[in-house]
Amino acid sequence: MGMQSVHIDPSGNPQSRAHMELQPLVDQIAKAIAFVDEAAAADLEVLRHQFVELRAAAAEDGLTGVSDSCDLGIEAVSELMGEPEEPSPWIALLGEIAGYASQVMDALDLELPPDSVPLPQVQQEAPASESEVAPEEAPDIDPELIEMFVGSSGDNVNELEECFLAMEAADDAASQEEHFGQIKRSLHTIKGECGVIPLPGAQVLCHHAEDLFGRFLEAGAPLPIPLLLELTDWLGAYIAQLADGDWTTVPENGELLAKLQACMPADCPDESPLFEEHDFDGGSNIAFPKAVLEDDVRSDFITEARQHLDVCEAAIRELEKRPEDPEQISVIFRAFHTLAGMAGYLNLDPVVKLAGAVETMVDQLRRGETACDKRRLELLRSSCDMMGALTGILEGHEGPEETAYAQLVASLELAISGAGVEPVAEEKAPVHEVPEVDTEESVARPRGAWRKLGEILTDQGLVSAKIVAVMLDRQKSVKGKPLGAMLVDSGLLSQGEIDAALRIQEEEKALANRHEVAPEQTPCPKDPEAAREPAVRKPRVASTIKVNTGRLDSLVDLVGELVIAQQMVYQDPVLGNLASERLSRNLAHVAKITRDMHEAAMSLRMVTLKPTFQKMARLVRDVSVKAGKQVELVLNGEDTELDRNVVEEISDPMVHLIRNAIDHGIETPDVRQVVGKRPTGRLELRAFHQGGSIVIEIVDDGAGLSRERILAKAAEQGLLPKDTDPADLPDAQVWELIFQPGFSTAAVVSDISGRGVGMDVVRRNLEKMRGKVEIVSSAGEGSVFSLRLPLTLAIIDGMIVRVGAQRYVLPTLSIEQSFRPAAEQLHEVMNKGELVKVRDMLLPIHRVRDLFGQDDGICNVQEGILIVLEDNGQRCCLMVDEILGQQQVVIKSLGEAAGLLRGISGGAILGDGRIALIVDVDGLVTRTSKAVA
Amino acid sequence: MAIQDAPKEGDQYLTLQLGDEHYGVEILRVREIIGLLDITRLPEVPSFVRGVVNLRGKIIPVIDLRMRLGMPALTYDERTCVVVLDLKSEAESGFSQVGCIVDTVNEVRHIALEAIEPPDCLGGTRSEDFIHGLAKLPESGLVVSLLDIDSLLSIALLGSADTTLKEQAAEAV
Helix, strand or coil: CCCCCCCCCCCCCCHHHHHHHHHHHHHHHHHHHHHCCCCCHHHHHHHHHHHHHHHHHHHHCCCHHHHHHHHHHHHHHHHHHCCCCCCHHHHHHHHHHHHHHHHHHHHHHCCCCHHHCCCCCCCCCCCCCCCCCCCCCCCCCCHHHHHHHHHHHHHHHHHHHHHHHHHHHCCCHHHHHHHHHHHHHHHHHHHHHHHHCCCHHHHHHHHHHHHHHHHHHHHCCCCCHHHHHHHHHHHHHHHHHHHHCCCCCCCCCHHHHHHHHHCCCCCCCCCCCCCCCCCCCCCCECCCCHHHHCCCHHHHHHHHHHHHHHHHHHHHHHHHHCCCCHHHHHHHHHHHHHHHHHHHHCCCHHHHHHHHHHHHHHHHHHCCCCCCCHHHHHHHHHHHHHHHHHHHHHCCCCCCEHHHHHHHHHHHHHHHHCCCCCHHHHHHCCCCCCCCCCHHHHHCCCCCCCCCHHHHHHHHCCCCHHHHHHHHHHHHHCCCCCHHHHHHHCCCCCHHHHHHHHHHHHHHHHHHHHHHCCCCCCCCCCCHHHHCCCCCCCCCCCCCCCCCHHHHHHHHHHHHHHHHHHHHHHCCHHHHHHCCHHHHHHHHHHHHHHHHHHHHHHHHCEEECHHHHHHHHHHHHHHHHHHCCCEEEEEECCCCEEEHHHHHHHHHHHHHHHHHHHHHHCCCHHHHHHCCCCCCEEEEEEEEEECCEEEEEEEECCCCCCHHHHHHHHHHCCCCCCCCCHHHCCHHHHHHHHHCCCCCCCCCCCCCCCCCCCHHHHHHHHHHCCCEEEEEEECCCEEEEEEEEECCCCEEEEEEEEECCEEEEEEHHHEEEEECCCHHHEEEECCCEEEEEECCEEEEEEEHHHHCCCCCCCCCHHHCEEEEEEECCEEEEEEECEEEEEEEEECECCHHHHHHCCCEEEEEECCCCCEEEEECHHHHHHHHHHHHC | CCCCCCCCCEEEEEEEEECCEEEEEEHHHEEEEEECCCCECCCCCCCCEEEEEEECCEEEEEEEHHHHCCCCCCCCCCCCEEEEEEEECCCCCCEEEEEEEECEEEEEEEEEHHHEECHHHCCCCCCCCCEEEEEECCCCCCEEEEECHHHHHCHHHHCCCCCCHHHHHHHHC
16 A cells, blocks of 8 residues: 545535544544454454444545555454464554554644655565564664674674583583573673664574573573584674675575574474563472481481571671671671581581571671671571571471572572672673663562563553553463563554563573572581682673774874984983983983883783684684594683784784694594594694793694605605705704795695695795794604794884994894904804804804995904894804994884895884884894805 | 876876976875985895985885986985875885985976876887876976886885896897
C-alpha cells in the first residue's frame, strides 16, 4: 500500500463531529490492540468488528486515510486468525494502525489536516528481531561512535580470542570458570556496543554467540572453539573494515550465523527463548553428608557452636549501640574464626563457607578497612541465624533453604568486595543513554540478587505495575511467551527499552553469579587465611587513554627538536663567556628538564610485546594444526617494552620465523617419537633486554638446520663461494646462506612457507631498524633464531670524532678503547698494511678518511687517534684526527639519501648546528674484517 | 593539500632557471625556497648528491639539479637557491624532503593544460622519464620543461652507481 492523500470533505463538515464520534472508536481499538492476545480467536474477532465500525465512521467523514488503514487492520486480523508462524509483523502493524488513528485524532484536535500524518505501511518481511542476515547499516552513523567502537572492541575481540585459546588449553575447572565469565562479559559488551551504533550485522552474531554460550554453559559441555574463533576472526575483519572507513557494507555472515544457531552441545535442550525470566531454584534445602551426621563429634560441635552464637548475638546487640567498639568486633571475629575451624574439621562445607565469609567481613571491620554500618550489622545477624539453622541440621532439624543460604553468602561477599563494583563492566560500558546498573541499589537489596524484568521496567517508570501484572497473567495462558516480547508486541514498549532493561538484568545477574561461582572454601582448621580465596578479580591495569598516533609522533618530534635547540643554546660560546653563576644554574636546570621531557616522550612510544606474542599464540595454533604437528608454546618476557615503531616492524619477521620453526623445524609426532623426543614439540618465544638492545629469541626443539641440505641447495643455486671447500665453512657461514634471496630447502612448497621469499626479507627488515638476525642451530636438537634490535630508534650515546672537516659519531657501546699509538705498537706487514698491537691482538688500521672517501684528514698514524670498535666478537681499528667529546645525540634519518650509504646509519645534529654522520659499526666491522680475510 | 600526479586543468608552477634553460615544478610540491646552507658531504654517493643540510633540525639531502641533468656544474653564488621539494616516499607521511640546488628561481605562474605538450619531440640526449610535458608560455614564447620530480630526484632508486644522465645517454647511444 502506498501513500495516499486524504481528502477532507470540502463541504466543510465540522471536523469536531467526526472527531467526537471517531475518538471513542479509535481509543477502543488502541486499547484492544494493546491487550490483544493474538492466539485468542475471540479477541481477534472483537478487534475485527471494531475496525469495521471505525472504517464505516471514517468513510462517512471523508477520512479515507483512516478507513483505508482500517482495511489494513482487518487484513491483519484475518492473517492473525489464520495463526501464522510469524505473527509479530501483523501485530506490529496493528500497533501502527492504532497509532496512526490516534495521531489523526490529535491532528484534528489541533485543526491540522489529517493527511499530514503518515500512513502505516505493511511490513513485507519479518522484522529482524531474531536474526536473519542483517540489512545494511543506517547511513547516519556517528563517526565518533565508530571510532570508539573500533578502539575498544578491538581490545575486546583480542581478549575473547585469548580466552578461547586459553580455554582450549586449560584443564582445570577454576580457570575454565574464570574464562567463562570473561568471555560472557566481553561478548555482552561487544553486543551492546553494536546495538548502540547500530551495527546489526555484528550484533546479531554476538547475540547468537551468547545464546550458544549459554547453552553450552548450562550443559557443561566444552565450547566449540574453532567456531568461536571464526567469530572473532569475523569481528576482527569487520572492525578493520570499519577502521578503514567502510561503514556501509557488512562482510558475509550468513554461514557463520547459521552455524552459531545450529551448534548444540550433544545433550542440550532446545534453544532458550530470546528473553528469559530468571528465578532462583526454589525449594531445596541444605543438607550435610550422612557421614557427618553420625559422627559423635557433632554433639561437641553443637554445644560449642551454640555458645559461640550466643556470644555473637550479644556482641551484635552491643555493636548496635556503639558501632565501632573494637572489643565486640574482635569477639565476633574470634567466634566465627573458631566456628570455621571446627566446621572444617568436620567437613561441614556450607558452614565453613559461611563462617569464612563472615570472618573476612569482620576482619575488614577489625582492621578498620570498612565501617560497621547498618547493612553489615544486619548481615551479621542474618549470619548468626543462618549458622544456627545450619547447626540445627546436626540436631536433626531440616536445614535452611538453599536459596536463602546462597543469597546470604552472596550478600556477604558483596559486602566484602565493597559495594560490589564490577571493574570490568565499568570500564567497558558502552556509551548509551540507559543508566548503568545502580550498584548501590543492587547491593542495598541483599535478598533477591537480581530483579525480574518486570520489576526493572517498573522501577524505570517505563510501564505501570498493573500492566506488568496483566501481562504476566496472560503469560500463563500463552505458554512460553516471554514478558519482554509481549510488551513489545503490544506496542507499549520499544525493543530498545526492553533490551536496555535486559542488559541491566544481565549485569545484576553477572554480579550475583560471579559470587556464586567463586571456588569452594577448602576446610582448614588451623589456617583460615589460606582457605579464604578472594572472590575479587585481578585488578586491571592503570587507566589508559587513546591518543591519535599522529599527535603522539609529532609531540615526540617536537621534543626531539627541543633537545637540539636547547643544546645549541647551552653550548653557545657567548653564553659560556658570560660567567654568571645564576645563568649557568638556570641553563643546567633547563637542560635537565629537557632531558626528562625527552625521556618521558620516548617512553610514550614504548609498548609491550604482549599483543604481539598473543598474536603469535594464535598463529602457532593455526599453523600447527595445518601442518599436523603438536606444538607447545611457551612465552617469556612478554612485558618487555619496545618502541612502538619497532614492534610494528618486528611482527612480520616473527611470523615468518615461527612458521618456519613449525613447518620445517619441529617434526611430526611420529618422527619425534622415533628419535626419542616427546611427541609435542616445544616452541619458546623469549624477549629480554641485553646491553642497550632488545633480543627476541625463537627457540624450537625440532630437527635443527640441516647443513647438508643447505649446502646442497646453495651449490645448486650457485651461491657457494668459489674458492672454498664447503666442508671448511663454519656453521655460522652455512646458516648465512639461507638469507640469500630465493633460497629455500623446503622440498614441498606449502602455502605456509617454503617459497623462499622469507629469510632475506626478514634480514632486510631487521637491518632497516639497525637490527640483526642470528642463528644458532644443532642438528637433531633444535634451533635458536635471535632477533636483536635497538631499544629505541631515536637516541644514541656516541663519541664525536673529527676527520678533516667532517664529524662522525661512533656509538659508545661499540667502542672498546681509544688511544694514541706508540711507535712500538705499530707494525707494517706486507700485503696486510698497517697493523697495531692492542692487548695481544694485531688489528689492521683503517683510516676513516679512506673508508669514507675524504681527501682531508691526517695521514700519519702516529698523529692521529686509534679507536677500537667491537661488534659481536669482531673488531676493527679506526683512525681519526681528533676526539671531540661524548654526548647523546638524536638520530636523524638522512632522508632519501639513506639507502645509498654503506657504513653510515644516520645523521645527528650537533650543538653548533652542524651535521655529524653516525657510523654503522656493524656494517663497518663486517666490511673491514672481510677485507682482511 | 592535494598532490596530483599529472596537472589537470592547468596548475600553478614554479619556474626556475639553469643557465638558459627554463624548468617548471608543480607549486604544490614546493615546500620552501631557501638560500644555500652549510652542506655536509656524504660518502659514496653519486656526484650530483652534494650532501645533507640541517633544515631547522631536520636533515635533508640536497641535489645539484645541473649535475643531475648532465649540465656542467657552476660555482655557487649569492643567487643560488635551494628549492625544497616533497618527494613521494615510503615515509609515514607519504613524503620526504629533498633540496634541489638551482641557479635562479623565477616566478610562480599558472600554466594552462592546453599549453602543455607531451615530450615525445625530445628524444636524443634527455631521458623522457622525468619531463612530463613541455609548456609554451604564450607571452614570451619560452618553452618550459615541466619536471616530474619523483622520478628525477628519487635517489633511492638510483643505487650507488655514480651516473649522471649524460652518461646514461652516452651509454645508450
